Amino acid sequence: MFIGHYAVALAAKRAVPKTSLGTLTLAAQWLDLLWPILLLLGIEHVAIAPGNTRVTPLDFYDYPISHSLLTVLLWAAGFGAVFFALRRNKRAAVVCAVLVASHWFLDLLVHRPDLPLTPAATSSKVGLGLWNTPALSALVELALYASGVWLYLRTTRARDAVGRWALWSLLALLLLIGAGAYSAPRLRVLASSPGRLSDSGCSWHGRTGSIVTASCDRWPEACFFPLESVRLAIVPSAHLKSSSQMTRWQDDPMAR
Numbered sequence: 001m002f003i004g005h006y007a008v009a010l011a012a013k014r015a016v017p018k019t020s021l022g023t024l025t026l027a028a029q030w031l032d033l034l035w036p037i038l039l040l041l042g043i044e045h046v047a048i049a050p051g052n053t054r055v056t057p058l059d060f061y062d063y064p065i066s067h068s069l070l071t072v073l074l075w076a077a078g079f080g081a082v083f084f085a086l087r088r089n090k091r092a093a094v095v096c097a098v099l100v101a102s103h104w105f106l107d108l109l110v111h112r113p114d115l116p117l118t119p120a121a122t123s124s125k126v127g128l129g130l131w132n133t134p135a136l137s138a139l140v141e142l143a144l145y146a147s148g149v150w151l152y153l154r155t156t157r158a159r160d161a162v163g164r165w166a167l168w169s170l171l172a173l174l175l176l177i178g179a180g181a182y183s184a185p186r187l188r189v190l191a192s193s194p195g196r197l198s199d200s201g202c203s204w205h206g207r208t209g210s211i212v213t214a215s216c217d218r219w220p221e222a223c224f225f226p227l228e229s230v231r232l233a234i235v236p237s238a239h240l241k242s243s244s245q246m247t248r249w250q251d252d253p254m255a256r
C-alpha cells in the first residue's frame with residue numbers, strides 16, 4: 001500500500017492532536033523504513049518478478065522480521081514502549097503502537113499472499129491481493145487518503161500562509177506519488193515489458209513520502225524526492241529530528 005499508510009497517520013492526529021505528524025508518520029511507515037535496512041544487511045530479501053502483481057513486480061518472498069504478523073506486533077509494542085519512555089504519554093504511545101500494527105493490516109489488503117504470520121520459514125502467508133485489481137486498490141487508497149486528510153484538516157489549523165501552503169503542497173505531493181504507482185503508463189509497462197523492467201521506482205514511493213512528510217519544514221529538501229529508496233531509507237533519522245518543528249507551522253490543535 002502507498003498513500004493509505006499516510007492516511008492513517010493523518011487520521012491519527014484526531015486522536016492525539018499534540019503528537020507531531022512526523023512521529024505519527026514514522027509509526028505508520030515504521031515497517032517500510034525498516035525493510036530496506038534489513039535488505040541492505042542481507043537479512044531480508046526481495047526479487048523482481050514481473051507479473052508478480054499488476055501494481056508491483058516486487059516479489060516479497062523473504063521479509064519475516066519487518067513484515068510477519070508476530071514480529072509486527074512486537075515492533076508495535078516496542079515502538080509504543082519507547083515512545084512512552086520518551087514522552088510519558090500513554091494515549092499517544094498506544095496510538096503509535098496501533099499505527100505500527102496498522103501497516104501490516106493495510107498491506108494485507110493489497111499484497112498477494114506473501115505476508116507471513118510468524119518469522120518461521122514454514123509460516124503460512126496471507127494477502128488479499130488487491131494489487132491484482134489496480135482500479136479497486138487505487139480506489140481504496142484514495143478513499144482512505146481522503147478520509148485521513150479530512151480528519152487532519154478538522155483537527156489542525158495553519159498558523160500562517162506558510163503552514164497552509166506547506167500542508168497543501170505536501171498533500172498534493174503524496175497524492176502525486178500515490179498516483180504515480182497506479183498511473184496507466186506504469187501499469188502498461190508492467191503488463192507489457194516484463195523482461196526489461198527494473199522497478200526500483202515502486203519501492204521508493206513509500207519511503208520517500210515518509211521523508212517528505214517528516215521534513216516539510218525543510219521544504220526545499222523535499223524537491224529531491226526522486227532518489228533511490230536505499231539512500232532515503234537510511235537517512236530518515238537526520239530528517240526526522242526536525243519533525244517537531246512542524247508544530248510551528250501546521251500542527252496547531254484547535255481546542256475542541
Ligand SMILES: [Zn+2]
Nearest residue numbers: 031032103107
Ligand atoms: Zn509494508
